[in-house]
Amino acid sequence: MALTVEQVLDLPAMLGSALLAGKNGTNRIVETATVLDAPDAVRWLRGRELVLTSTYPLLQLRHDLDKFVHDLVDHGASGLGLKLNRYMKSVPQEMIDCANALDFPILVVPENAAWVEIITPVMSSFFETRTPRVAQPESLGGRFGQIMLPDISLEQLLAELSKLMSNPIVVISPMDGLSLSAPHKSEADIQAALTLLEEDGWKSECLDPANELHRRSGRGTSVVFSPYERANGMIGNLVVVEKTRQLTGAELEDLVYAKMLISLKIRQNRTDQSVIFERQNEFVLSLTDRSIGSQNVSALTARYAAIGKRLHPRYVCIIIAFQDVDTDHFRALSSALRVHFTKSDGPITGVINNEHVVVMVPEDDDEICRPDALTEQINTQMRKIGAHAAIWSAGVSQITAVNHFYRAYEQAKQALDHGRSANGVGVHLYDETGFYRLFSRSSMQPDVQRFVHEWLGTLIEHDQKHKVNLLETFRTFLDCDTNYRETARTLNIHHNTVRYRIGLVVSMTHKKALQPKLRLHYHLALKLLPLVS
Numbered sequence: 001m002a003l004t005v006e007q008v009l010d011l012p013a014m015l016g017s018a019l020l021a022g023k024n025g026t027n028r029i030v031e032t033a034t035v036l037d038a039p040d041a042v043r044w045l046r047g048r049e050l051v052l053t054s055t056y057p058l059l060q061l062r063h064d065l066d067k068f069v070h071d072l073v074d075h076g077a078s079g080l081g082l083k084l085n086r087y088m089k090s091v092p093q094e095m096i097d098c099a100n101a102l103d104f105p106i107l108v109v110p111e112n113a114a115w116v117e118i119i120t121p122v123m124s125s126f127f128e129t130r131t132p133r134v135a136q137p138e139s140l141g142g143r144f145g146q147i148m149l150p151d152i153s154l155e156q157l158l159a160e161l162s163k164l165m166s167n168p169i170v171v172i173s174p175m176d177g178l179s180l181s182a183p184h185k186s187e188a189d190i191q192a193a194l195t196l197l198e199e200d201g202w203k204s205e206c207l208d209p210a211n212e213l214h215r216r217s218g219r220g221t222s223v224v225f226s227p228y229e230r231a232n233g234m235i236g237n238l239v240v241v242e243k244t245r246q247l248t249g250a251e252l253e254d255l256v257y258a259k260m261l262i263s264l265k266i267r268q269n270r271t272d273q274s275v276i277f278e279r280q281n282e283f284v285l286s287l288t289d290r291s292i293g294s295q296n297v298s299a300l301t302a303r304y305a306a307i308g309k310r311l312h313p314r315y316v317c318i319i320i321a322f323q324d325v326d327t328d329h330f331r332a333l334s335s336a337l338r339v340h341f342t343k344s345d346g347p348i349t350g351v352i353n354n355e356h357v358v359v360m361v362p363e364d365d366d367e368i369c370r371p372d373a374l375t376e377q378i379n380t381q382m383r384k385i386g387a388h389a390a391i392w393s394a395g396v397s398q399i400t401a402v403n404h405f406y407r408a409y410e411q412a413k414q415a416l417d418h419g420r421s422a423n424g425v426g427v428h429l430y431d432e433t434g435f436y437r438l439f440s441r442s443s444m445q446p447d448v449q450r451f452v453h454e455w456l457g458t459l460i461e462h463d464q465k466h467k468v469n470l471l472e473t474f475r476t477f478l479d480c481d482t483n484y485r486e487t488a489r490t491l492n493i494h495h496n497t498v499r500y501r502i503g504l505v506v507s508m509t510h511k512k513a514l515q516p517k518l519r520l521h522y523h524l525a526l527k528l529l530p531l532v533s
Helices: 056-061 065-074 093-101 115-130 140-144 154-165 187-198 249-287 294-306 327-341 371-384 402-423 434-439 442-466 470-479 484-491 495-508 516-532
Strands: 018-021 032-035 049-053 079-082 106-108 169-173 178-182 203-208 213-218 221-231 234-241 314-322 348-352 356-362 392-396 426-429
Touching: 018 093, 032 115, 032 249, 049 056, 049 115, 056 065, 056 249, 065 093, 093 106, 115 249, 154 169, 154 178, 154 249, 169 187, 169 249, 178 187, 187 213, 187 221, 187 234, 187 371, 203 249, 213 249, 221 249, 234 249, 249 294, 249 327, 249 348, 249 356, 249 402, 314 327, 314 402, 327 348, 327 356, 327 371, 356 402, 371 392, 371 426, 392 402, 402 426, 442 470, 442 495, 442 516, 470 484, 470 495, 470 516, 484 495
Parallel strands: 032 049, 049 079, 079 106, 392 426
Antiparallel strands: 018 106, 169 178, 169 234, 203 213, 213 221, 221 234, 314 356, 314 392, 348 356
């Protein structure tokens, strides 16, 4: 049977623990455990979870910790485990009083206890109570009946299920930033599944109302899908792409069992991921703090080494922000990117103020640091979780020593802000913002506006009146060293069209636009134009 909070206190890893509050609630059932990686992560609890934290995320809630306890109770948490001394030295009395009033257990976890030493027995107990016994030797249940679920990877589960169904299998979990398929690297199958799940109008039928099994057909294929979880408006689906043949009735029964196994495994993966996210968030938040000293960097390096990782001497900071997304959607998008970037050993990720994703990239990682590579990686990951319509921008810093990473963070933030105001979406480099940083100061705005209108006022009025964009053609023409054919290739228009437009520009500027001595003034005015408009 599942553990209670009282039984969690008896685990070997909890030797030396203490119950601070909520003694009357120690009979609460603990089905799973999760590590709190951000102050607002409470909203994504599923219920009956033991919430664990180093208390670093709670520093931002220092004056609202009683409300934090109320939020935990409202979201069905079983208890709260705290590691004290590193960040919070003690628990405020109002937090203890609130927990006692709500019969909500607060535990002090030994500082040297690894989260996994608590999480693993909790998850194992939960698996034992939830995993049914299936008698059929050739069924999915028969394949896994003798194996402990915590020891099987999600990829192994999908591979076995794909063999059993003789069709590709896809798991899509936006709330975890997850999209996996078997056979491995089956991008076409993921896209086929996403298309049929997202688009309306395809032929649909309900195969099993009780277990929510559905079939949808179109684009020369069909999929059988079933939601294994719903949370915060997002749906996780298990999908069989009927590529070779349609599923039989017996296989549909196996699919119901497989859905349960996959749901449990994803719950375990989510818990494991929360441990990684919490540790990485700690590093990112600490290193972006201007007050950090070399001694603290040394301590962070030692703690990172304790989990088999190493801090590199120099990093590039990348900040990724999304446009017009609510909190739940941001959580899904940020999780997708964090899962993606933490697949390799080098990058470290974090989320700051629930607004943007921060990625620390070692200086020699060209696969991420190059703007084109970064753009492709983000777009690919967004497509995988069905969020290809998400609008995002990124700022990229210069290479900076790790003990001065706060400077890299400030640079990336400036690149993001200036880049979005000047050029809109996309990847913006700090190295390209020096010009804008110089002229964007509020004290210079009157002079900047006057200069731009002196040199471009006639063209601006023409474009507004005639709904055309001579300015863009002129800007590209100057960027291409006044080469008509190169401008035409860049803008993907005929070179005669370029000659006509530049002729208009020359006419409206009284032939000054092509004078070598004045060309710099026009180039500068065009560069400053985004700051004015």
